Amino acid sequence: MAEQYQPTGSTAAGITADIEAAVRDGKLPPGAPLPPVRRLAADLGLAVATVAAAYRALRQRGVIETAGRHGSHVRHRPPLTHRGPRALPPGVIDLSSGEPDPALLPDLTTALRAVPARPSGYRDAGPCPQLADLARERLAADELPPGAVTFTSGALDAIERGLSVHLSVGDSVAVEDPCWGNLRDLIAALGMHAVPMPVDAEGPTVDGLRAALRQGARAVVVTSRAQNPTGAVVSRERAALLRELLSAHPATFVIEDDHWAELATDPLHPVVGGTGHWLFVRSVSKPYGPDLRLAVATGDEATIARVEGRMRLGAGWVSTLLQHVVLGLWEDPATEHAVARARETYRARREALLAALTARGVRATGHTGLNVWIPVADETAAVTALRDRGYAVSPGAVNRLRSAPGIRVTVGSLVGEEDLELIADTVAGLANPSTSAFR
Template identity: 40%
Template sequence: MTLPITGRSAAEIAASVRALIERGELTPGDALPPVRQLADSLSVNRNTAVSAYRQLTQAGMVVTRGRGGTRVADRSPVAQEGFAAESVLRDVATGNPDPEHIPNPSRALAGVAGRPVLYGEPVIDRELESWASGWMRADLAPAEVRLTITSGAADAVDRLLAQALVRDDAVALEDPCFLTTIHTVRVGGYRPVPVPVDDEGMTVAGLRAALEQGVRAVICTPRAQNPTGASLGEQRASELREVLAEYPYVLVIEDDHFSMLSRTPFRSVIGPEHKRWALVRSVSKFLGPDMCLAVAASDPDTAERLAMRLTPGTTWVSHLLQRLALSLLTDESVAADIANAAQHYAERNGAFAARLSALGVPATAGDGLNLWVALPVPARDVSEQLMRRGWLARTGDEFSLGAVPTDHRLRLTVHDLSELDADRLAADIAAAVRAAGGRLVPAEVK
């Protein structure tokens, strides 16, 4: 079919294609004519057609797929973290921290008012910066480190990518990947390049392949990777650093979202000579999702660019919030609460994995809030069976970028279940596997 694309200039051609998309004559996934064919049909220079497609790409209307050509972008929604809206089922797919283990900020709130903060003042509160400097620098190899503040880890990643990339730039993402990261990259109009994750985190071969494809940024979770719970060992981290050393100007973003709750050491992939990098640590997992605050440590140039996007106004982070976070983070009783929460998550996830294994669904608990459970049958079949039993779980394909099979995986958030409910869910998962045609091998008879 010949598309009714018209125009003599790049702007006119781009506007014509956009109109076709808006009228529904072009739908997500539809292919546009090759550049040379379009130029010939409109009797324009090939560079004019290239420029038109570039404008559409930067506007997020189309995506380029190399030999796969240029296609209309898919704007369908992606899955998000949190409770499922309007569900009557017991939700074990939330990815939320346990509200019983989020410190109460009431006492700290009374002491954070202080003097007013005015336009032109530093983006990051000086006292918070002083405290956070030790928290961040202890785990970083580069000598020059600058700190800034953002409204959470997702905000930091979004701004870090925006200050370094343009639409359709390639970004290396872990596969399977954190839902919020997938959403951030997709909304930004960047092109995700999957890097497989195994039991030790991002794979060396996968990262090398992504870099050879020309990615301009890498997003890595060194520990408590979501959804797998994997954490980098020292050897894996060292091997990843060696690969990245060959690409010093590729932006490397480390998202250490679980930080204070993690049961494993932090091992960075950022080498001492890397030029463009950032380590991001939010407080949402241990102080609560409503504490929208993250500290970003980075090289000086990246820090300067990031700070420019956080000038006083609607984009900066409230100094009241910063003072509240500092008050909590330096309170010994809150530190004890965070340590107890870390133990709680580890013990509850471990206990549930043991329940599943005893019933014939082998499972191990990684680091983090969730369990990543392998099944002998498709997860969709098990999920449907669980819904009939009153449970809502997430299937692995929601986290997939396509490089690693995840269709036999469930991600479960079980740390806030009572003992009775945990027993019931484990039994229902085993029953769901049997109903879907799976074979159970209880741990004691292996």
């Protein structure tokens, strides 16, 4: 905690507001510790219960988290005002963002011609029938169970709406460990609890899912392919075992995220469909561009009806203009070639980095996707050493619940052989991790 900042307030609400303002203004940066409850209560002359209530409210909003004896600290990405991308030192290459390479995204020129001359009004708004039909064809080709189809403003929007219409504050959600950092933060912001499921090369382990269900998880989130950050892919055998286990818990809400979509080289082996309520989400961000805020969402009739109903009370619908752009991309042969080129380029970059690390005795994973996950003994030391050599990477703390330390390297901007060699040399020069790439 910054020395100049001391929480103030005479009530739980006052303390909560003061700490939120400090986080918003940067007085309490991500990861900053908060005073122990009893010490702050003594400093402010308040009852311990008053400070405890303030901390509890901040945890429920996802602003802070508590780690047992390590106390409470500000979350790495609290759900407060976004102040834009973090500034990097001059000359530092950003390998931390998880962003696709802009040079590998398709040209939108042809797709824009599919946009109607006049936008839809309130009466005609909603899922574009042509896009929905084409989405159903693509989903059926991947052997997804038949279900209703709608569109949301990206994958995380679909996941948030799905969780919101099925779960309540205080409920538990089983997530992969390590997992997508945004998902972990979203669950905290919803006032729900993330229950870790260990991940190996074939996805969430069966024992991990079984343990999470025993701990009362009411929902499960699984990544089909290109698991962020490990690159794991759910195999046919693993999918069958997970579905079998979930079928014995029919009230569990299952969400499956296939964000890598058309960039995937591995076939899809769906996990959804064995429970009463399920949601399968496929974003267009990675193949076609993050600014295309659209994801295809399919699921059981009740879930999709609830998601659409909730959308109409708020955002309303995904812009029909945007839907027609995506329709134009899906129907454009040149776009298909561009996606195929991107698929091969990302594969080559991942494999080149993995080969360089392996040659130096460093174990890492990244079978598919945009990221390579490297176990390290000390995340801070690894991140600092790479930054000093001109590369910004992501500390695994934003992804982990109980799994071992690691760093995530995004290959989106990793193009030179010199970069590969220097990164591999730097990691190998640290304490060489001897543990498995998955824990």
